[in-house]
Amino acid sequence: MVGLDGWKRTNMLGEIKKGLGGREVIVMGFVRETRDIGKLRFIILGDITGNAQVLLKGKEEIARFGDFTKESVIAVKGTVKENLEVVSGAEIVPSDIRLITKAETPLPIQVYGRTDALLDTRLDWRFLDIRKPKNALVFKIETTIEMAMREYWIKNGFLEIHSPKLMGAPSETGADLFPVVHFDRTAYLAQSPQFYKQMAMCAGLDRVFEIGPVFRAEPSNTTRHGTEYTSIDMEMSWIESHEDVMEFEERWLVHVMKRVKETHGEEIRKMYGVDVIVPKLPIPRISFNEAKNISNKAIGKTGADDDLTDEGERVVGETINRKDGSEFVFVKEYPWSKKPFYHMRKEDDPSVTKGYDLIFNGVEITTGSQREHRYEVLIHQAKEKGLSLESVKFYTDFFKYGVPPHGGFGFGLTRLIKQMLHMENIREATFAFRDMKRLFP
Amino acid sequence: MVGLDGWKRTNMLGEIKKGLGGREVIVMGFVRETRDIGKLRFIILGDITGNAQVLLKGKEEIARFGDFTKESVIAVKGTVKENLEVVSGAEIVPSDIRLITKAETPLPIQVYGRTDALLDTRLDWRFLDIRKPKNALVFKIETTIEMAMREYWIKNGFLEIHSPKLMGAPSETGADLFPVVHFDRTAYLAQSPQFYKQMAMCAGLDRVFEIGPVFRAEPSNTTRHGTEYTSIDMEMSWIESHEDVMEFEERWLVHVMKRVKETHGEEIRKMYGVDVIVPKLPIPRISFNEAKNISNKAIGKTGADDDLTDEGERVVGETINRKDGSEFVFVKEYPWSKKPFYHMRKEDDPSVTKGYDLIFNGVEITTGSQREHRYEVLIHQAKEKGLSLESVKFYTDFFKYGVPPHGGFGFGLTRLIKQMLHMENIREATFAFRDMKRLFP
Numbered sequence: 001m002v003g004l005d006g007w008k009r010t011n012m013l014g015e016i017k018k019g020l021g022g023r024e025v026i027v028m029g030f031v032r033e034t035r036d037i038g039k040l041r042f043i044i045l046g047d048i049t050g051n052a053q054v055l056l057k058g059k060e061e062i063a064r065f066g067d068f069t070k071e072s073v074i075a076v077k078g079t080v081k082e083n084l085e086v087v088s089g090a091e092i093v094p095s096d097i098r099l100i101t102k103a104e105t106p107l108p109i110q111v112y113g114r115t116d117a118l119l120d121t122r123l124d125w126r127f128l129d130i131r132k133p134k135n136a137l138v139f140k141i142e143t144t145i146e147m148a149m150r151e152y153w154i155k156n157g158f159l160e161i162h163s164p165k166l167m168g169a170p171s172e173t174g175a176d177l178f179p180v181v182h183f184d185r186t187a188y189l190a191q192s193p194q195f196y197k198q199m200a201m202c203a204g205l206d207r208v209f210e211i212g213p214v215f216r217a218e219p220s221n222t223t224r225h226g227t228e229y230t231s232i233d234m235e236m237s238w239i240e241s242h243e244d245v246m247e248f249e250e251r252w253l254v255h256v257m258k259r260v261k262e263t264h265g266e267e268i269r270k271m272y273g274v275d276v277i278v279p280k281l282p283i284p285r286i287s288f289n290e291a292k293n294i295s296n297k298a299i300g301k302t303g304a305d306d307d308l309t310d311e312g313e314r315v316v317g318e319t320i321n322r323k324d325g326s327e328f329v330f331v332k333e334y335p336w337s338k339k340p341f342y343h344m345r346k347e348d349d350p351s352v353t354k355g356y357d358l359i360f361n362g363v364e365i366t367t368g369s370q371r372e373h374r375y376e377v378l379i380h381q382a383k384e385k386g387l388s389l390e391s392v393k394f395y396t397d398f399f400k401y402g403v404p405p406h407g408g409f410g411f412g413l414t415r416l417i418k419q420m421l422h423m424e425n426i427r428e429a430t431f432a433f434r435d436m437k438r439l440f441p
Numbered sequence: 442m443v444g445l446d447g448w449k450r451t452n453m454l455g456e457i458k459k460g461l462g463g464r465e466v467i468v469m470g471f472v473r474e475t476r477d478i479g480k481l482r483f484i485i486l487g488d489i490t491g492n493a494q495v496l497l498k499g500k501e502e503i504a505r506f507g508d509f510t511k512e513s514v515i516a517v518k519g520t521v522k523e524n525l526e527v528v529s530g531a532e533i534v535p536s537d538i539r540l541i542t543k544a545e546t547p548l549p550i551q552v553y554g555r556t557d558a559l560l561d562t563r564l565d566w567r568f569l570d571i572r573k574p575k576n577a578l579v580f581k582i583e584t585t586i587e588m589a590m591r592e593y594w595i596k597n598g599f600l601e602i603h604s605p606k607l608m609g610a611p612s613e614t615g616a617d618l619f620p621v622v623h624f625d626r627t628a629y630l631a632q633s634p635q636f637y638k639q640m641a642m643c644a645g646l647d648r649v650f651e652i653g654p655v656f657r658a659e660p661s662n663t664t665r666h667g668t669e670y671t672s673i674d675m676e677m678s679w680i681e682s683h684e685d686v687m688e689f690e691e692r693w694l695v696h697v698m699k700r701v702k703e704t705h706g707e708e709i710r711k712m713y714g715v716d717v718i719v720p721k722l723p724i725p726r727i728s729f730n731e732a733k734n735i736s737n738k739a740i741g742k743t744g745a746d747d748d749l750t751d752e753g754e755r756v757v758g759e760t761i762n763r764k765d766g767s768e769f770v771f772v773k774e775y776p777w778s779k780k781p782f783y784h785m786r787k788e789d790d791p792s793v794t795k796g797y798d799l800i801f802n803g804v805e806i807t808t809g810s811q812r813e814h815r816y817e818v819l820i821h822q823a824k825e826k827g828l829s830l831e832s833v834k835f836y837t838d839f840f841k842y843g844v845p846p847h848g849g850f851g852f853g854l855t856r857l858i859k860q861m862l863h864m865e866n867i868r869e870a871t872f873a874f875r876d877m878k879r880l881f882p
Contacts, residue, residue, distance in 0.1 A: 003681040048647040073843040103843035130644035160584040168880030203571035206489040240444040402512040402544035439609030
């Protein structure tokens, strides 16, 4: 069918419940399953809000309305009948059914019920994979998270910006860049909106946020890295130090986690078997040195002395959770040797930055800091890190004509979701994942 | 200074008004201007909310607080004094002032007052250019627009998605693509989220929206095109035809324009000299043929018979505005010859698509349509347009396993702002513009 032939949807399938008995409805959805029991045919019809049962009685009716392959799309006109044997307490007795598009058989992966398809196969058929309510829930949660974030920001005087993803020069280290053929030149894909959110501070926009894609040409293949992901970024002016950024972040996070719990807490418990826990403030803060000691004590020396390994982050998360009952922990004052040139260093110990990471259930989800806003110091730090002053000149120029002390953070949207739902792989939290090997779908 | 040395901002400068007399405040901002009159020095201090006057009395005080170059960043502690000679009705008499960062002189472009710098020079120093309240207003409006859009969508059951910008194959025509060096392969930057918002429909997400960057390697240099811009996209399932999409769009647009008018109407009138007009519904709808006739009558034949030129859009906009008093007009049922393969064609006249454009003050800001969801027809249309079936296979596969009738639109954020504020150039509505030649800042 081309359209709906004049039918208009009256209800979502999740609304077909006890209490709606006798109502005439038109519903639309995917045929999840059909089952014949004696002379009855049960159709489980699904949409984004849930499933409902459609009951066909007798051979004649079954013949009249036709046979539907799994995942075919149909529209049903009928009457709601309360039925306590159905989980939702009601089913639909149809007066008419229209087949809109018939699904080919067999389905490449199973949609209804458990599937044993490998993750890679599921990602190949991601549009079918997302039809599973458990997977679709991710995008409901994502929508709620982002809206709650923006609400909190806007209430606090932040402006939304969209910074360019085509860069004339690298935004971070210069490593892991994707080159773009840009007419007669080479451009690069932005690894972060860092330079541009700082430009916004130098432009007097006071406080800004951005939610958008960033690109990292990392040839790694892990459960927490992708070559493209959604970065959540903010930057605020007039701070005393990175402590102000952390204080903002934790209040913002409480607002977001509360909203997720209120809106989806029950569904998350049902589908993922986990509780959404709103963090108690203040979130524990430990220094990098303390974190490193915890890691060394628990798992012995791993990685460089100035860095925390993935495994190190995990045991730090576990230890703090056991000790303080917090899923979140701020690890602050990372060594300068491991942080980018634009982080500010401590006055009394320049080997240490005014930077921090936020660890959630053992995985880093945020990196934040106060930024170095003093032109001469910034130039000095860029030199110390071996950067070409020419390539960062457009950025360092921002700091010549008056700039407020400022700081901010970058936050991984899909990492937040992965850690919140105790997922094993960030691919499950991404609409269409990108890594070294995957460019489809 | 490194931080604020214990000072905390109590007020934004826009709040320093009559009624606040006697209040002790700490404010922070950019020195817009200093003026000496006799023994008095007036400092105009600005932040994102507005300007306030700081008054230094006598040589001793002037000497104590120092001399500030224009655009230097300072913090001021003082008492608000009502003064009817100041526009805001109040000024600040400081007890202490701290210089945070001193601006170099001279400024590359003037920030306070009128500037005669060329647009290109202003864009080179965009962070200074945005310090002008008229230019900063764009980002306040943008924030309001996007939030209003999302609110309306979410109230209507839409989910937010983030589709990949790294594509394994072209999303639209195959022309104007930016190639990306993607490890051992070539990837392309997404020209639109088209295939992915349709994937969301095939995934049963029902209704989705996305606000994000798109990339067009167009070697053009106009006042309305960029190589990267923020695209506003939505897609909805269970439509009868493109008419449902237009009906949704116009209600959504009314919600957005109303919000802009309420929030910024007065400032827009003051700074841009234009009124924000909330469209009356229904927005006039004319067919492509009617539009072409209007254009031909007004300016003679221009461009191809199956297309409306920029000039044609302008006169169509003007004509409808004169006739119906509407700044907006839907032009619908464009010729199939000019539209992409995924647009649905009319049953009774396959030379015509179920597609439309929305013209705002003479410039196209939206293209929408019902999409072809019938697998065989889609394949046929792809062939007819000369596409390689192999390169779009990942997309056409979406339509094999049940899909609701659906449609949607893409909408240019900066074009909306440009047309709303009667700007001459889309560059003025963009945070950091990108075109063939510009990759900095």
